[in-house]
Amino acid sequence: MIAVELAKMFRRPRTWVTIALLNALPVLVAALLALTDLAPRPGEGPPFLSAVLTNGTLYPLAALAIVLPLFLPIAVALIAGDAVAGEAQAGTLRYLLVRPAGRTRLLVAKLISVVAFVLVTVLVVAAVGYLVGQVFFDVQPISGARATGGTALSGTSLTPAQITGRTVLAIGYVTASMLGVAAFALFFSTLTDSPLAAMLGALAVLIASSLLFTLDAASSIAPYLPTRYWLAFVDFFRDPILWRDVVRGLGLQAVYVAVLLGAAWANFTTKDVTS
Amino acid sequence: MTAAVIATQGLVKRFGHLRAVDGIDLDVRAGDVYGFLGANGSGKTTTVRMLLGLVLPTSGEISLLGERMPKAARKVLPRVGALIESPAAYGHLSGRANLTLLDAAGPGGSRRTRRARVGEVLEQVGLAGVGRRPVKAYSLGMRQRLGLAGALLRRPELLVLDDPTNGLDPQGIHEVRDLLLELHRGGTTVFLSSHLLAEVEQLCSRVGVLDRGRLVLQDDLATLTAPTGATVVETPDPLRVRAALDGRVLSLDATRAVVRGADPAEVNAALVAAGVPVTGLALQRPTLEEVVLAAAGGSADRVDGTEGRARR
Amino acid sequence: MAARGQRSGAARRWLVVALGVAVLLALPALIGALPASDAGTSATDLRDRALASADVPFSGYAQAAGGLALPVGDQLTPVADLLSDRTTMRAWYRAADDWRVDVVSATGETGVHRDAGGTWTWEYEEHVASRAAALPLALPTAPDLLPSALGRRLLSEAADEELSRFGADRVAGRDALGLRITPADDAASVSRVDVWVDADSGIPLRVQISGGETGGSEPAVDTSFLSLDLTTPAASVTAFTPPPGADVRRDEQQADLLATGRRADAVRLPDSLAGLDGRTLDGTPGAVGVYGRGVTLLAVSVLPGRAASALRDTLLVAPGAVVDDVGVRIAAGPLGLMLVDGGERRGSWLLAGTVDLDALAAAAAQLPPRRGDR
Numbered sequence: 001m002i003a004v005e006l007a008k009m010f011r012r013p014r015t016w017v018t019i020a021l022l023n024a025l026p027v028l029v030a031a032l033l034a035l036t037d038l039a040p041r042p043g044e045g046p047p048f049l050s051a052v053l054t055n056g057t058l059y060p061l062a063a064l065a066i067v068l069p070l071f072l073p074i075a076v077a078l079i080a081g082d083a084v085a086g087e088a089q090a091g092t093l094r095y096l097l098v099r100p101a102g103r104t105r106l107l108v109a110k111l112i113s114v115v116a117f118v119l120v121t122v123l124v125v126a127a128v129g130y131l132v133g134q135v136f137f138d139v140q141p142i143s144g145a146r147a148t149g150g151t152a153l154s155g156t157s158l159t160p161a162q163i164t165g166r167t168v169l170a171i172g173y174v175t176a177s178m179l180g181v182a183a184f185a186l187f188f189s190t191l192t193d194s195p196l197a198a199m200l201g202a203l204a205v206l207i208a209s210s211l212l213f214t215l216d217a218a219s220s221i222a223p224y225l226p227t228r229y230w231l232a233f234v235d236f237f238r239d240p241i242l243w244r245d246v247v248r249g250l251g252l253q254a255v256y257v258a259v260l261l262g263a264a265w266a267n268f269t270t271k272d273v274t275s
Numbered sequence: 276m277t278a279a280v281i282a283t284q285g286l287v288k289r290f291g292h293l294r295a296v297d298g299i300d301l302d303v304r305a306g307d308v309y310g311f312l313g314a315n316g317s318g319k320t321t322t323v324r325m326l327l328g329l330v331l332p333t334s335g336e337i338s339l340l341g342e343r344m345p346k347a348a349r350k351v352l353p354r355v356g357a358l359i360e361s362p363a364a365y366g367h368l369s370g371r372a373n374l375t376l377l378d379a380a381g382p383g384g385s386r387r388t389r390r391a392r393v394g395e396v397l398e399q400v401g402l403a404g405v406g407r408r409p410v411k412a413y414s415l416g417m418r419q420r421l422g423l424a425g426a427l428l429r430r431p432e433l434l435v436l437d438d439p440t441n442g443l444d445p446q447g448i449h450e451v452r453d454l455l456l457e458l459h460r461g462g463t464t465v466f467l468s469s470h471l472l473a474e475v476e477q478l479c480s481r482v483g484v485l486d487r488g489r490l491v492l493q494d495d496l497a498t499l500t501a502p503t504g505a506t507v508v509e510t511p512d513p514l515r516v517r518a519a520l521d522g523r524v525l526s527l528d529a530t531r532a533v534v535r536g537a538d539p540a541e542v543n544a545a546l547v548a549a550g551v552p553v554t555g556l557a558l559q560r561p562t563l564e565e566v567v568l569a570a571a572g573g574s575a576d577r578v579d580g581t582e583g584r585a586r587r
Numbered sequence: 588m589a590a591r592g593q594r595s596g597a598a599r600r601w602l603v604v605a606l607g608v609a610v611l612l613a614l615p616a617l618i619g620a621l622p623a624s625d626a627g628t629s630a631t632d633l634r635d636r637a638l639a640s641a642d643v644p645f646s647g648y649a650q651a652a653g654g655l656a657l658p659v660g661d662q663l664t665p666v667a668d669l670l671s672d673r674t675t676m677r678a679w680y681r682a683a684d685d686w687r688v689d690v691v692s693a694t695g696e697t698g699v700h701r702d703a704g705g706t707w708t709w710e711y712e713e714h715v716a717s718r719a720a721a722l723p724l725a726l727p728t729a730p731d732l733l734p735s736a737l738g739r740r741l742l743s744e745a746a747d748e749e750l751s752r753f754g755a756d757r758v759a760g761r762d763a764l765g766l767r768i769t770p771a772d773d774a775a776s777v778s779r780v781d782v783w784v785d786a787d788s789g790i791p792l793r794v795q796i797s798g799g800e801t802g803g804s805e806p807a808v809d810t811s812f813l814s815l816d817l818t819t820p821a822a823s824v825t826a827f828t829p830p831p832g833a834d835v836r837r838d839e840q841q842a843d844l845l846a847t848g849r850r851a852d853a854v855r856l857p858d859s860l861a862g863l864d865g866r867t868l869d870g871t872p873g874a875v876g877v878y879g880r881g882v883t884l885l886a887v888s889v890l891p892g893r894a895a896s897a898l899r900d901t902l903l904v905a906p907g908a909v910v911d912d913v914g915v916r917i918a919a920g921p922l923g924l925m926l927v928d929g930g931e932r933r934g935s936w937l938l939a940g941t942v943d944l945d946a947l948a949a950a951a952a953q954l955p956p957r958r959g960d961r
Binding site: 001003004007008011012013090091092094095096097098099100101102270272273274 | 321324327328329330331348349352353355357359360361362363364365366367368372376377379380381382422425
């Protein structure tokens with residue numbers, strides 16, 4: 001079942017078009033940065049972007065920071081929103097269910113394929129970011145006698161191995177951060193037969209969350225907003241690593257996934273499939 | 276008495292205040308080709324979806340191949356092939372890939388025999404030659420065949436088909452009909468939901484008629500269209516029939532008279548004796564259409580309008 | 588019945604989900620409602636314990652929120668930001684002259700590393716490391732807002748009769764005993780300072796400063812540890828070596844400010860202003876005077892003409908500014924700010940402190956004539 005869902009997703013041209021489009025922005029930003037040599041002013045622009053001019057090794061992170069606020073969630077909402085509603089709209093859902101693919105199994109398989117999509121997407125963005133960083137920017141030697149790795153946010157030097165390890169952690173964290181969006185879109189996807197509605201619903205939640213996060217009046221609910229800890233992947237590059245927000249971010253995403261998946265399950269397994 | 280393949284008791288489905296299906300007792304037996312007739316919006320599709328566990332009944336019981344539905348769906352449905360409303364497939368994949376994925380998506384289909392089975396059903400429905408063309412380039416008829424192939428993948432004991440000849444050209448309709456009859460000879464029970472009387476009349480051995488959520492008729496086709504005990508006389512001069520057989524004439528029109536009497540020979544003899552010219556003689560049999568219209572009309576005592584009931 | 592089973596199945600499933608959500612929602616509230624135990628420590632004992640905690644090593648995560656909108660010129664922008672924004676800090680404390688405080692922002696951080704000789708300040712986004720000597724008087728920076736530092740500073744000069752106890756609470760998951768300072772000075776604009784002191788170690792865990800006309804119920808400054816760990820941080824964490832490629836500078840800004848005052852050191856400041864006694868701080872230039880005690884402090888400084896006119900323009904358009912023939916003064920929460928424009932004869936003075944506007948006016952009237960810049 002899971003293999004079937006993965007095959008369906010990754011054999012679909014749209015999946016790869018989405019991933020390709022997602023990579024267009026970081027590449028464009030890198031090209032512009034390299035051409036103009038104009039780094040964003042401190043405190044503005046995505047994290048790490050000003051640092052890549054001196055060290056291209058950090059570009060995978062800058063690329064992730066560029067797509068994280070909007071592009072990545074849109075892509076995730078698109079794929080996750082399509083998961084059930086897309087099958088319903090195409091009419092294939094009824095054939096899957098009559099096959100019979102159990103409804104709970106189908107839901108879990110859909111979630112896993114969405115997670116796989118997020119992981120692949122984030123990895124591709126990071127890989128493209130790495131290549132782009134090597135091509136466009138000065139790169140500090142990553143191995144050999146003069147290997148310096150890079151500088152942590154705290155001003156300490158990180159070895160290349162540390163940089164690599166922390167980048168892997170950050171990639172994992174960004175993937176986990178997207179699970180909340182995926183769960184929202186998947187839940188909405190079981191409510192409606194329109195994949196577009198499911199995607200827009202999830203995006204509406206995100207936009208509301210981002211808006212409330214900037215609002216002082218909403219500070220009491222801020223810790224529960226799904227986007228609250230998204231930028232915590234930056235914390236892996238502090239020294240010592242600041243785990244607080246990372247742990248909270250993971251916990252929060254886990255709660256959202258559990259609740260929304262529970263709601264999706266309760267709704268989908270007792271729903272009349274009339275599409 | 277053969278075993279019931281589909282049996283429902285008091286099956287009801289309410290959507291809000293609307294009773295889309297209102298207490299249906301279906302009885303489909305092994306070896307039947309069951310024609311499930313009803314106008315669009317009569318609750319046919321909702322019933323089919325309930326049988327297959329897609330729509331959950333408000334009340335009532337469903338037994339499919341002897342198992343309780345939808346509880347035993349995982350056990351029963353692999354033995355059932357279905358074509359519900361229109362066929363559906365992933366447009367970017369080939370027909371073969373679609374069938375392979377569908378087969379892999381559920382239990383009851385061995386991985387080892389998958390390739391062979393997919394090839395076989397494609398052959399069966401006449402799609403073996405289309406190759407790697409994606410489904411989005413298929414015509415409606417080809418999609419219909421692909422849907423049928425999907426239903427046949429696991430050699431089902433029961434085929435549930437909703438308008439299987441929709442979109443097919445006459446040649447295709449003929450092929451599908453032959454295919455169904457061949458499957459039926461092989462022991463498959465066929466449940467055919469349709470609004471096409473002719474199709475049901477040609478294929479089916481048993482008929483159920485649904486009208487506004489109620490099963491108004493369920494019987495063997497042979498019984499329904501059994502001779503009525505009257506004889507139809509064709510004559511250029513019907514008025515003379517009345518004169519000759521006064522009291523036995525049931526109805527008259529310009530060229531025909533319907534006369535009570537189950538023996539055409541006897542009617543003929545009487546008419547010839549009276550000097551009435553007879554150009555044709557036949558036992559009167561009701562057409563399925565007449566039976567359905569009579570049954571459906573008889574239950575038109577409902578208060579709620581039909582507009583709101585138009586569920587596909 | 589199969590059908591009824593299905594329907595109640597739906598209800599049951601939703602019930603399971605609803606229960607799960609309810610438990611998750613209730614969890615933070617339940618943890619927050621954990622009762623804090625209140626040891627019967629007296630106010631003065633608690634103060635002494637807090638002051639003695641200066642040699643307790645810890646590491647922690649703190650957040651400070653300032654509600655003070657300071658209308659000041661460019662030179663003081665960092666201070667104004669500090670008092671009006673939310674500042675998130677990580678702190679590692681080994682000893683009074685061996686600690687590190689990082690101000691964490693979403694995209695970077697600014698770390699202050701203290702060692703015996705002074706401080707290193709590392710600004711990630713500029714890639715700048717600046718070295719500054721330890722000064723007796725300096726503009727407030729983020730490390731000063733750390734609850735432990737702020738709490739100890741405010742408690743250090745509190746008189747016994749100004750102290751009182753008020754219950755206990757849980758701060759950073761620890762039992763914290765409430766200690767309140769109610770300033771006795773007439774000039775005080777701070778109505779009260781609440782300090783929550785860790786029952787275990789004596790470290791102030793949370794400090795709230797309230798007061799000022801616009802104070803309302805919101806404290807003007809609220810700084811609190813969100814987590815605290817009493818294990819000694821490694822020396823390597825607080826130490827700092829400028830990373831390769833960093834722009835290393837000497838921080839002259841603070842020294843500049845002092846030098847500004849030194850140039851006008853011919854001025855002799857009165858021994859007391861507005862009823863507040865003057866205090867002597869080593870290394871303070873003559874033209875900078877600090878008056879008062881505890882949480883009621885007033886700083887007086889000569890301003891060069893150009894800086895004065897720039898500040899005056901800013902203050903004049905600030906909401907709530909009081910303008911009279913002595914000068915212009917404003918209050919931001921408990922913080923009062925006054926620019927005395929004495930003309931040619933008396934020069935310009937800046938008065939700033941936690942005193943009310945009346946006290947500012949009274950102090951301005953007592954300022955001596957200035958003989959002018961050299």
